[in-house]
Amino acid sequence: MRCQEVGRVIARFRVLMVAGIGTLILAGCGALGESSPLAYSPNKDLVEKLKDKPKVQAQISKVVADLFGPAPDRMRVPPGAPVTQGGGLLATRLQLGEGPGAEVVYPVQEVDAGGQVELRPIRGGFALYREHCMHCHGASGDGDGPTGPWLWPRPRDFRMGVFKFTSTAGTGPDSKPTRADLRRTIGHGLDLTAMPAFDSLLTPGEIEQVIDYVIFLSARGEVESGLVYLGQAIEDADVETELSPESVQEQVVQIVFDRWRNAEDNVIEPKLARSRPTRASILRGRQFFLGEKGLQCYTCHGLDGQGDGDSFIGYAAFKHAVFDQNPRPDQFEELKQLAESANPPKKWADDWGIPLRPANLTVSRYKGGRRPLDIYWRIAKGINGTPMPGHLGTQLTDDNEVWDLVNFILALPYERTLLDGAQPVPTGLPAPETTPTATASAGG
Ligand code: HEC
Numbered sequence: 160m161r162c163q164e165v166g167r168v169i170a171r172f173r174v175l176m177v178a179g180i181g182t183l184i185l186a187g188c189g190a191l192g193e194s195s196p197l198a199y200s201p202n203k204d205l206v207e208k209l210k211d212k213p214k215v216q217a218q219i220s221k222v223v224a225d226l227f228g229p230a231p232d233r234m235r236v237p238p239g240a241p242v243t244q245g246g247g248l249l250a251t252r253l254q255l256g257e258g259p260g261a262e263v264v265y266p267v268q269e270v271d272a273g274g275q276v277e278l279r280p281i282r283g284g285f286a287l288y289r290e291h292c293m294h295c296h297g298a299s300g301d302g303d304g305p306t307g308p309w310l311w312p313r314p315r316d317f318r319m320g321v322f323k324f325t326s327t328a329g330t331g332p333d334s335k336p337t338r339a340d341l342r343r344t345i346g347h348g349l350d351l352t353a354m355p356a357f358d359s360l361l362t363p364g365e366i367e368q369v370i371d372y373v374i375f376l377s378a379r380g381e382v383e384s385g386l387v388y389l390g391q392a393i394e395d396a397d398v399e400t401e402l403s404p405e406s407v408q409e410q411v412v413q414i415v416f417d418r419w420r421n422a423e424d425n426v427i428e429p430k431l432a433r434s435r436p437t438r439a440s441i442l443r444g445r446q447f448f449l450g451e452k453g454l455q456c457y458t459c460h461g462l463d464g465q466g467d468g469d470s471f472i473g474y475a476a477f478k479h480a481v482f483d484q485n486p487r488p489d490q491f492e493e494l495k496q497l498a499e500s501a502n503p504p505k506k507w508a509d510d511w512g513i514p515l516r517p518a519n520l521t522v523s524r525y526k527g528g529r530r531p532l533d534i535y536w537r538i539a540k541g542i543n544g545t546p547m548p549g550h551l552g553t554q555l556t557d558d559n560e561v562w563d564l565v566n567f568i569l570a571l572p573y574e575r576t577l578l579d580g581a582q583p584v585p586t587g588l589p590a591p592e593t594t595p596t597a598t599a600s601a602g603g
């Protein structure tokens with residue numbers, strides 16, 4: 160079987176890439192022939208918002224298929240795509256260029272086989288994703304796999320290009336995850352959610368392959384929705400000029416690819432090392448949590464830190480919408496209406512429209528990691544795609560203040576009395592002298 164054939168070494172593949180091969184066409188190997196063909200599901204906005212512009216619609220579909228391939232098992236990797244080795248980790252079998260002269264290679268990786276290094280063919284990100292991720296995240300990366308509707312929170316829809324747990328500056332689609340961020344998410348999973356930890360199931364090499372496939376699906380989806388957005392301002396008559404390959408490249412593709420490429424240079428590195436979790440530091444963090452300097456943590460996380468703050472829809476309504484009924488297409492509509500009609504309106508969901516709770520900060524479990532640095536990033540830059548805002552550069556002006564909050568957050572689960580009888584600190588006024596009863600020291 161051709162897929163088992165050991166092809167040429169990656170080194171050769173790299174040389175070919177440098178020689179300026181254009182589009183790379185990839186095909187997964189494996190059980191594809193035995194199952195029904197995979198298809199990308201249509202972008203909802205493309206179908207609905209552009210329904211009166213058939214030519215714009217058709218052109219967008221064509222452009223996306225030309226760039227990324229018409230179906231998951233007929234992938235194309237556009238030049239400049241933000242994946243490793245020009246896409247060399249994405250599939251078992253790669254075709255360089257098009258036409259009868261096109262060359263086919265089977266990428267290999269070095270594997271330690273009982274002390275000896277062997278070259279083995281890779282499975283590729285696509286095959287690994289199909290096996291391990293697709294039933295949740297869907298063939299298009301839209302989070303709509305068959306397991307999805309039964310989970311809360313739902314599997315991520317990658318197509319918005321927004322990732323919650325990143326270490327990079329900016330918000331929303333500007334704050335792309337670094338490969339290290341994705342490695343953490345995929346390797347360790349997201350605690351408190353159905354997102355599994357894969358580091359005992361996949362080798363480090365395989366995790367790199369699947370990271371590239373997540374980036375591929377996300378970039379495809381973000382380019383597609385960027386084009387739909389552009390398409391709304393274009394008339395059918397102007398399609399040829401407005402959505403020409405050059406124009407699409409410049410107005411959408413380049414921007415999406417650059418965001419990914421810039422992520423590694425965009426990491427927020429604390430300028431000061433973590434301050435020691437002294438009593439004083441923890442208590443300063445507590446005052447920030449309760450409103451000093453205008454910080455609003457308690458309005459979402461609650462005065463007791465358990466995640467039931469007034470800004471969010473109450474727990475009972477949330478529980479009813481999410482857990483007391485089987486999934487149906489309009490499952491969350493009622494909750495949304497309830498939240499939006501409250502006075503003042505309540506928060507209820509993330510940017511994907513999935514109901515959300517502020518974290519319960521008394522249980523010492525965090526989706527995005529429990530290292531002090533992880534908590535630093537959550538507080539300093541917020542959680543993309545959710546109401547949890549960034550605080551460094553707005554209310555918090557230096558790293559030590561962020562570390563005070565980190566020290567408080569990490570102490571709280573071990574010293575719940577820290578928030579006994581807590582009251583909001585009046586904004587802008589100096590902190591009142593409050594001394595919590597317990598004396599246990601934190602951090603260890
Ligand atoms: C059982 C279902 C399930 C499987 C299988 C699964 N995921 Fe997830 N994944 C989730 C859920 C649920 C979330 C979202 C959690 C949230 O929103 O808090 C998620 C989120 C993510 C995120 C987004 C992280 C962020 O910062 O926003 C990435 C990336 C991801 N998964 C990658 C993968 C990859 C790669 C695989 C396969 C190797 C995989 N997932 C398999 C359920 C799953």
Ligand code: HEC
Nearest residue numbers: 454455456459516517518525526527528537538545546547
């Ligand atoms: C506007 C509401 C809001 C405010 C204000 C807010 N948060 Fe959050 N926070 C959230 C939500 C919602 C989540 C859960 C996000 C998710 O699970 O996707 C969260 C999650 C967290 C987490 C858990 C991160 C993880 O990895 O699971 C921590 C820690 C946290 N917030 C700390 C704080 C601190 C400290 C402040 C104040 C400086 C603060 N939050 C202000 C809404 C808020």
